[in-house]
Amino acid sequence: MLNYVIRRLVGAIPVLIGVIAVVFILTTIVPGDPARIMMGQRGNPETIAKIRHEMGLDKPLSIQFLDFMKNALTLNLGKSYRNNMTVVEAITTRIPVTFKLAFFAIVIAILVGVPLGIISAVKQYSWIDYGAMFFAILGISAPVFWVALLSVVLFCVILGWIPGTGTGNGELIYYVLPSIVLGLRPAALIARLTRSSMLEIVRQDYIRTARAKGLSERVVIMRHALRNALIPVVTVIGIEVASLLSGVVITEQIFSLPGIGRLSVEALTNRDFPVIRGVVLFMAFIFVLANLIVDLSYPFFDPRIKYD
Amino acid sequence: MDSSQNKILEVKGLKKYFPITGGLLRKTVGYVKAVDGVDIFIKRGETLGLVGESGCGKSTLGRVILRLIDATEGEIIYEGQNVLKLTKSRMREMRKKMQIIFQDPYASLNPRMTVGDIIGEPMDIFNLAKGREKEERVLELLSVVGLDIQHIRRYPHEFSGGQRQRIGIARALAVDPELIICDEPVSALDVSVRSQVLNLMQELQQKFELTYLFISHDLSVVKHISDRVCVMYLGKIVEVSEKNELYDNPLHPYTKALLSAIPIPDPEVKRERIILEGDVPTPINPPQGCRFHTRCQYAMPICSQQEPVLRDVGKEHFIACHLY
Numbered sequence: 001m002l003n004y005v006i007r008r009l010v011g012a013i014p015v016l017i018g019v020i021a022v023v024f025i026l027t028t029i030v031p032g033d034p035a036r037i038m039m040g041q042r043g044n045p046e047t048i049a050k051i052r053h054e055m056g057l058d059k060p061l062s063i064q065f066l067d068f069m070k071n072a073l074t075l076n077l078g079k080s081y082r083n084n085m086t087v088v089e090a091i092t093t094r095i096p097v098t099f100k101l102a103f104f105a106i107v108i109a110i111l112v113g114v115p116l117g118i119i120s121a122v123k124q125y126s127w128i129d130y131g132a133m134f135f136a137i138l139g140i141s142a143p144v145f146w147v148a149l150l151s152v153v154l155f156c157v158i159l160g161w162i163p164g165t166g167t168g169n170g171e172l173i174y175y176v177l178p179s180i181v182l183g184l185r186p187a188a189l190i191a192r193l194t195r196s197s198m199l200e201i202v203r204q205d206y207i208r209t210a211r212a213k214g215l216s217e218r219v220v221i222m223r224h225a226l227r228n229a230l231i232p233v234v235t236v237i238g239i240e241v242a243s244l245l246s247g248v249v250i251t252e253q254i255f256s257l258p259g260i261g262r263l264s265v266e267a268l269t270n271r272d273f274p275v276i277r278g279v280v281l282f283m284a285f286i287f288v289l290a291n292l293i294v295d296l297s298y299p300f301f302d303p304r305i306k307y308d
Numbered sequence: 309m310d311s312s313q314n315k316i317l318e319v320k321g322l323k324k325y326f327p328i329t330g331g332l333l334r335k336t337v338g339y340v341k342a343v344d345g346v347d348i349f350i351k352r353g354e355t356l357g358l359v360g361e362s363g364c365g366k367s368t369l370g371r372v373i374l375r376l377i378d379a380t381e382g383e384i385i386y387e388g389q390n391v392l393k394l395t396k397s398r399m400r401e402m403r404k405k406m407q408i409i410f411q412d413p414y415a416s417l418n419p420r421m422t423v424g425d426i427i428g429e430p431m432d433i434f435n436l437a438k439g440r441e442k443e444e445r446v447l448e449l450l451s452v453v454g455l456d457i458q459h460i461r462r463y464p465h466e467f468s469g470g471q472r473q474r475i476g477i478a479r480a481l482a483v484d485p486e487l488i489i490c491d492e493p494v495s496a497l498d499v500s501v502r503s504q505v506l507n508l509m510q511e512l513q514q515k516f517e518l519t520y521l522f523i524s525h526d527l528s529v530v531k532h533i534s535d536r537v538c539v540m541y542l543g544k545i546v547e548v549s550e551k552n553e554l555y556d557n558p559l560h561p562y563t564k565a566l567l568s569a570i571p572i573p574d575p576e577v578k579r580e581r582i583i584l585e586g587d588v589p590t591p592i593n594p595p596q597g598c599r600f601h602t603r604c605q606y607a608m609p610i611c612s613q614q615e616p617v618l619r620d621v622g623k624e625h626f627i628a629c630h631l632y
Contacts, residue, residue, distance in 0.1 A: 208416070212376060
């Protein structure tokens with residue numbers, strides 16, 4: 001197990017180096033001179049040249065790349081062009097908001113999606129099944145910005161149940177609406193996947209064996225069917241968690257939540273290259289990590305998978 | 309042979325129709341008549357073989373008896389109780405007495421559970437044994453079916469087909485049943501391990517005084533293990549008799565044709581094979597009268613009009629045919 005973890009972590013290094021290279025190339029080929037952006041259009045050419053020198057922008061690209069690589073691997077991502085925060089600080093101050101949001105959203109998604117999937121598989125072709133799958137189609141196809149805007153109008157403006165957007169003084173009530181909106185799509189995805197996976201499993205012979213043993217239907221479904229059906233669901237949950245953690249641009253924007261998603265929008269509109277690079281690296285790292293965790297959880301769901 | 313009339317199980321007029329749905333609103337447009345009026349009984353301690361072609365309804369019959377599938381009509385009397393009338397919880401209790409061994413040992417064991425859990429789980433639900441005692445009983449069952457006691461912590465995928473079927477047998481034995489329905493228990497196994505498993509099943513029958521309903525399409529296997537044999541064709545029983553009587557003196561034209569297909573292990577001996585014309589008719593719309601008349605070389609006018617009933621022609625040899 002430990003050997004496997006080490007092997008996987010070592011295996012992640014080339015991936016991260018690749019990401020660093022792509023990030024560097026993308027941010028250098030984007031038109032616009034960072035020094036000029038910092039100083040504004042009418043900046044003094046001498047000062048600009050000085051800043052370019054300080055930032056190492058006058059060196060050849062190959063040297064800049066190696067410097068960047070070295071700094072990135074030591075987490076020295078430089079400072080934001082906009083304020084004097086280091087990139088690491090800029091990201092870490094935004095992490096709690098995004099983590100809370102992602103956590104609540106995925107919990108909602110699992111609590112709604114898994115039971116819905118089970119019920120609609122067990123009661124296939126019933127009105128519950130049709131209802132759940134209608135909800136699932138809706139959840140997958142309704143654009144997030146549309147659901148978000150409508151829910152703000154309904155719950156904040158018309159009904160007044162939720163104080164408004166933003167984070168207030170950090171009260172959890174501000175997270176309720178965005179978490180639900182954000183959890184909608186993964187909930188729908190999980191429901192559909194749980195349903196199809198369960199439908200496949202309940203037709204297996206060993207489910208018939210379980211019934212022949214004399215188990216109650218509840219035990220047959222929960223102990224014998226569900227645990228076997230969850231493997232594909234866990235994979236999707238892992239990917240969803242990763243994409244939630246790497247910042248939910250639209251939702252954070254609409255609900256004015258200062259998370260990673262908003263940070264990346266801000267950095268992009270300001271051409272704040274160090275922050276952009278930092279955010280992209282952070283996202284890549286989260287995905288690598290989430291995939292590793294998902295893979296490590298497989299033996300718990302399927303004893304045929306063993307790592308050594 | 310046991311001549312007492314001690315019937316452990318009696319099936320009367322049992323029918324299982326599977327609805328065929330079609331169209332936008334999933335309306336029932338017809339039925340597959342998998343089991344269509346079956347009357348059989350099993351005596352305590354015997355092995356009743358049930359043979360027939362694929363799709364004749366023999367596996368369905370086995371599953372309906374255990375209520376793994378709901379019956380459409382009929383009665384299943386187990387020790388005086390109508391199994392089909394039991395409530396869900398009473399039915400679960402009944403599963404202590406009636407167990408099943410499935411055909412496919414690869415698919416019928418939960419891949420997520422250890423051998424110990426698979427065999428021990430029924431003991432938990434019926435409060436037969438717990439903790440240490442349970443483990444001891446599982447270990448005992450493992451050795452009874454010829455498996456290593458160290459196998460208790462392993463998972464099904466670590467075993468061969470024959471070993472898995474032994475696990476399936478141990479699982480069925482865990483609740484100390486009286487009747488075991490063996491649904492083609494050896495047809496998925498290599499020929500080399502078939503006889504081992506069959507011999508094991510015979511030993512266990514002696515040891516635990518079990519009654520078997522042995523479902524198979526393999527006539528030699530059925531001859532080897534059964535006391536009496538039932539022949540099924542398109543959802544109906546056509547002939548039932550004591551084993552040797554049936555194999556030596558088959559009466560029903562269908563049984564005759566089936567038996568003529570058993571290969572003789574001697575290249576010098578030639579047997580006249582009765583080749584049946586045409587295919588098995590569909591159970592959705594079975595032929596009128598005797599179901600076999602479309603392929604029977606002795607068919608008479610009455611065969612296509614009146615359905616023959618199963619009746620005793622002497623020596624407990626039952627047959628459903630207008631010839632007798």
